[in-house]
Amino acid sequence: MALTDDAIAKIRSMIQSGELPPGARLPPEPQLAAQMGLSRSGVREAVKVLESARVLDVRRGDGTYVTSLAPRLLLQGLGVAVELLRDDTLLEVMEVRRLLEPMATGLAALRMTDADLDELGQILEDMRAAADDAEKLIQFDTAFHHTVISTTGNETLTSLLDGLSGRTLRARVWRGLIEGNAAHKTIDEHHAIYLALRSRDQLLAQASALIHVNTSEAWLRTVLAAKTADG
Amino acid sequence: MALTDDAIAKIRSMIQSGELPPGARLPPEPQLAAQMGLSRSGVREAVKVLESARVLDVRRGDGTYVTSLAPRLLLQGLGVAVELLRDDTLLEVMEVRRLLEPMATGLAALRMTDADLDELGQILEDMRAAADDAEKLIQFDTAFHHTVISTTGNETLTSLLDGLSGRTLRARVWRGLIEGNAAHKTIDEHHAIYLALRSRDQLLAQASALIHVNTSEAWLRTVLAAKTADG
DNA sequence: CACTATAGAGACATCGGACGTTTGCTGCGT
DNA sequence: ACGCAGCAAACGTCCGATGTCTCTATAGTG
Missing domain, CATH: 1.10.10.10 (Winged helix-like DNA-binding domain superfamily/Winged helix DNA-binding domain)
Incomplete structure (x- = not known):
């Protein structure tokens, strides 16, 4: 060896x-x-x-x-690592997001340009239009968060949060959201983040992001609990 | 392929x-x-x-x-990835630490046990005793932060922050600290974090951690600037 | 002269087999 | 019941051969 x-x-x-x-x-x-x-x-x-x-x-x-x-390349491995984590550690991942994503969103509020805001508004519109298509919802949700974080200009931060929000993890949360008829509420949370960013309000952006991550975490708990009950 | x-x-x-x-x-x-x-x-x-x-x-x-x-295994690769990042992206890494580490330290203030605090106090003492040995300082510094974060009970968070604080990065910061006669001040910052944690004061712990990361970032900038001037 | 088609060299992709070394287990002997 | 020797299984390493893809230089053509 x-x-x-x-x-x-x-x-x-x-x-x-x-x-x-x-x-x-x-x-x-x-x-x-x-x-x-x-x-x-x-x-x-x-x-x-x-x-x-x-x-x-x-x-x-x-x-x-x-x-x-580039960080985007070297940190790509984080995503595949997260995909392999066992279910009981996914809540740990969510807690990290809970700590990091609000701060990052707050930072984005300070650095975001008008063009970034327009792009974000478009994604939000797309999300609203796709309210009954789970696949598209996940896709636009991913795009929304990626866009927000990337406006910080910190590629390392962006890659890190992208990796922590793996596709499988996101899909599970959205499955819970949809089955629990909470998709609409979650889209509203995205809107709240958007409004906070548009007003360049760091603290409000931070708070709305925290609320959003908290909702995701709650639904992940639900999904995981349901799975445990099945098994 | x-x-x-x-x-x-x-x-x-x-x-x-x-x-x-x-x-x-x-x-x-x-x-x-x-x-x-x-x-x-x-x-x-x-x-x-x-x-x-x-x-x-x-x-x-x-x-x-x-x-x-386990997260500690799968996220180990993050460390080697960070070691390979180019110098100009190390400031991005530091910014992520600036966002994440204060929050994590604040969380630790809520979850830390008395035994954890004693262990931390011991490390702090060791650090004071090794004030003229760069190698040991780096070692105890690593132990200090690792111990703090690990008391959150979140192994994913711990592994992530460990990876972001790679050995090479830490060594560079300490080189700057020592050459700039700021080692003592930095040890005091550790003490401030320790005191905040001992009083279980989340916000104070958060603030003192932010100040500490900020100091590290400043010295990293100095070291990187000096290197650029050399080349 | 400019452009295109082609042939060749260089480099990775994959395979098959052989041999060494380590590990774990089994069965023998005490 | 215990300990030791020996065997079988599995990974570690090496070698050589062949396939396939790329790039480039060259020759040919308008």
Whole structure:
């Protein structure tokens, strides 16, 4: 196990030290193997790991390159990790959102431009129009929150919250919302957030975001409880 | 590229669906290869990726097992991702900490036990005693924050903040603190957090944590600026 | 001269088999 | 009942061969 892991560590440290800057091309696999003292198989495993972490970009027939190392790439793995968490830890995830998302929304209220607000208004309209299509609701809900957070200009923050709001988690909440006839109320909560943002009111944005996350958390509890009862 | 990635997706979905619960043992590599229609090499790459994500635990001479899927394992990858971020995005990371850590510290004030407070006091004492050893300071600083956050009982939150406070990032801040003769002031900030927690004062804990993160951010800026000037 | 089609070289994708090393278990002997 | 040796199973590593894709340089054409 040491050889391949060593190779992973070596490549990573070459990137961290700046020896392999973003966009740089790695030597061909056979050469890399000789250089690190292991077989091509081992190198391939190492490269595959770093590729899955979006650190390397392997282009067939061409070569292997270091990615841009942008937060949006490197933090993408958070999403798949969250998808694999067991049900009983999803409430922990929701608590993190409860702490972070209101603060982020408050920050967005300070930094959002008029164009951002218009875009947000459009999404809200789309959401209202799709009030009976669960699939679309989830899609617009995702777009709404992503848009709000991304106006902070903090890509790391955006990627982090995107990852914490995985598709499966969102789908579960909305299933509860719809079955509980609370979809309309939730759309209103989005509207409240929108109004707070439009008035550039940081505290109000924060409060409305907290209320919204709290509602989501409550419905997630309901869904999880129902599932436990089934099993 | 599709074959190996398909294998990764298949294994992941088997875990997500509950077909492979935590602790379950996977079939031997040759059998797994046949089952998924690719060679053993491909399976090994897939398994290696999931092992690096702490989803699988490969025990040589024994077999391959699904891990506990605990947040502390799955979110471990966040730390290595943060270590690879470019310098100009570290300020984004710091901003996230600025939003999240005060809230988390405030929550800790509500949930912390007396035993937790004693442990924290001990770490603070250690930190004071090590005021001239940069290595130890970093170590105790890490322990301090980890202990505070972990008293919230939220393992996901703890792992997340641990990941955001990577060793390299911390080391840089402390380098700035020490060279700027601000180590003492920073230790006092820890003391202020400790006092707020001991009085179970949520808002005060929140405020003192914010001030502390703000100080760290300022010194990080200094260090980054100095580096830019050098280059 | 500009543009296009094509052939070749380089690089990754996948496979199959072989051998070493480690681990866990079984059965023997005491 | 206990301990030790030996066996079988499984992962770790390596090697070589073949398929497939990309990029590029080259030759051909209008």
